[in-house]
Amino acid sequence: GEDVEQSLFLSVREGDSSVINCTYTDSSSTYLYWYKQEPGAGLQLLTYIFSNMDMKQDQRLTVLLNKKDKHLSLRIADTQTGDSAIYFCAENSNTGKLIFGQGTTLQVKP
Amino acid sequence: DGGITQSPKYLFRKEGQNVTLSCEQNLNHDAMYWYRQDPGQGLRLIYYSQIVNDFQKGDIAEGYSVSREKKESFPLTVTSAQKNPTAFYLCASSIRVGQYSNQPQHFGDGTRLSIL
Numbered sequence: 001g002e003d004v005e006q007s008l009f010l011s012v013r014e015g016d017s018s019v020i021n022c023t024y025t026d027s028s029s030t031y032l033y034w035y036k037q038e039p040g041a042g043l044q045l046l047t048y049i050f051s052n053m054d055m056k057q058d059q060r061l062t063v064l065l066n067k068k069d070k071h072l073s074l075r076i077a078d079t080q081t082g083d084s085a086i087y088f089c090a091e092n093s094n095t096g097k098l099i100f101g102q103g104t105t106l107q108v109k110p
Numbered sequence: 111d112g113g114i115t116q117s118p119k120y121l122f123r124k125e126g127q128n129v130t131l132s133c134e135q136n137l138n139h140d141a142m143y144w145y146r147q148d149p150g151q152g153l154r155l156i157y158y159s160q161i162v163n164d165f166q167k168g169d170i171a172e173g174y175s176v177s178r179e180k181k182e183s184f185p186l187t188v189t190s191a192q193k194n195p196t197a198f199y200l201c202a203s204s205i206r207v208g209q210y211s212n213q214p215q216h217f218g219d220g221t222r223l224s225i226l
Binding site: 004008031033035040041042043044045048088097098100101102103 | 114116143150151152153155158168200202214215216217218219220222
């Protein structure tokens with residue numbers, strides 16, 4: 001069945017790069033997404049990538065997609081304390097629904 | 111500004127009571143969704159609607175009901191049949207592209223429901 005998996009926790013120092021990884025199962029997904037959730041708030045769409053792309057860069061964010069291994073990653077360059085949040089990976093299923101991972105808590109230490 | 115408004119931000123339910131969570135969007139989106147989030151877990155889909163006057167059950171629809179009488183509004187009722195309703199509820203909307211493909215979903219700020 002459809003499943004999205006992420007590691008649960010990542011801790012980095014301010015100024016370092018963060019890499020959050022995700023694996024998915026539905027090879028027919030057309031879009032893959034990264035959302036950010038700050039405490040007590042809703043989800044903010046950070047970026048997304050079409051399944052026919054390998055990489056997408058948007059300022060400090062770089063998304064890499066390995067379709068063969070069904071692996072998606074989000075790299076945040078020069079990580080700041082304001083980047084501390086939960087990051088969710090999601091794929092769209094062939095019924096139009098989004099399938100979310102459990103979320104990765106990013107802790108940024110000063 | 112366009113966006114998705116959920117109200118109230120906090121809601122308390124007594125035993126045996128139905129409560130309704132509001133979700134309104136002015137983005138002119140066709141599709142709307144309700145998710146439940148429990149601590150340390152991802153989002154689970156409760157109900158979704160691709161078009162007015164039509165909606166489908168998600169993965170955890172039992173104990174919940176919805177209506178979609180207007181494009182802008184998709185209220186969720188948590189009924190007394192939902193035995194563990196304490197959670198964070200998130201509403202989302204998106205542009206619908208074709209029968210099975212939607213644009214990215216945009217989320218409201220959520221409603222936190224607790225049991226008295």
